[in-house]
Amino acid sequence: MAxxxxxxxxxxxxxxxxxxxxxxxxxxxxxxxxxxxxxxxMVMTTLLIVGATGLVGxxxxxxxxxxxxxxxxxxxxxxxxxxxxxxxxxxxxxLIAGAGxxxxxxxxxxxxxxxxxxxxxxxxxxxxxDYELVLLIARRLRDAGVGRLALVSSLGADxxxxxxxxxxxxxxxxxxGALAFPSLTILRPGFLDGERAxxxxxxxxxxxxxxxxxxxxxxxxxxxxxxxxxxxLIEAAVAGEPGTHVIGAGQLAEGGS
Numbered sequence: 497m498a499x500x501x502x503x504x505x506x507x508x509x510x511x512x513x514x515x516x517x518x519x520x521x522x523x524x525x526x527x528x529x530x531x532x533x534x535x536x537x538m539v540m541t542t543l544l545i546v547g548a549t550g551l552v553g554x555x556x557x558x559x560x561x562x563x564x565x566x567x568x569x570x571x572x573x574x575x576x577x578x579x580x581x582x583x584x585x586x587x588x589x590x591l592i593a594g595a596g597x598x599x600x601x602x603x604x605x606x607x608x609x610x611x612x613x614x615x616x617x618x619x620x621x622x623x624x625x626d627y628e629l630v631l632l633i634a635r636r637l638r639d640a641g642v643g644r645l646a647l648v649s650s651l652g653a654d655x656x657x658x659x660x661x662x663x664x665x666x667x668x669x670x671x672x673g674a675l676a677f678p679s680l681t682i683l684r685p686g687f688l689d690g691e692r693a694x695x696x697x698x699x700x701x702x703x704x705x706x707x708x709x710x711x712x713x714x715x716x717x718x719x720x721x722x723x724x725x726x727x728x729l730i731e732a733a734v735a736g737e738p739g740t741h742v743i744g745a746g747q748l749a750e751g752g753s
Contacts, residue, residue: 541734544570544600546633547608548577551688552648555726556606565734570602592632600640604733607633608648619660627668634672644679646732647672651686651745673740681732685720686745720748
């Protein structure tokens with residue numbers, strides 16, 4: 497009797513394994529036919545990058561173009577990018593003005609958009625970009641079904657901060673968090689290495705001081721390496737784990753992983 501029972505269980509287990517295998521083969525074939533999976537089984541990714549003409553976004557673009565997991569890049573900008581085979585480059589203003597969500601559809605997204613009060617010209621103009629525009633973009637991405645968002649924020653981001661810059665960053669983090677992305681990764685770098693398109697003499701001076709004092713400073717106070725920031729953005733947008741994650745300046749410092 498016991499032997500018959502064991503044989504019955506083994507037969508049922510064998511049938512279950514065959515059903516699972518057939519289901520996996522069906523899923524693989526379906527994804528391959530739609531161009532969502534390569535012949536070696538690698539799932540292909542469409543990545544949307546906002547801020548691709550900036551320091552961090554530009555480095556993320558470079559890494560994305562070299563990443564075999566990413567088969568298509570959507571990079572909305574206000575000034576045209578050099579033509580690349582895998583890159584779609586719509587005008588950001590046209591994309592925002594569009595009524596539909598199809599143009600925003602991607603597997604993952606990076607938002608590296610931001611400015612400073614000095615560059616924007618006023619506190620209101622700064623907030624219009626770093627809060628209102630960033631939040632609008634996040635809402636469009638969420639409405640389009642984007643599952644993974646990687647957001648560039650700032651060291652010290654806090655909605656209760658006395659300082660405009662860090663308060664605005666904290667407020668937009670909070671607002672985007674309320675949108676409930678399945679996977680949200682927030683990066684809070686400190687001062688960034690690299691040269692920007694626009695002149696920021698105060699930041700350059702502070703960065704030079706930090707570079708000089710770096711061996712004496714804790715990691716959180718050191719210059720954040722742009723390549724480290726961009727690499728973390730790519731990983732979060734392509735393979736981010738469910739939930740909300742915060743990556744601090746210490747993890748993004750020069751020499752960090």
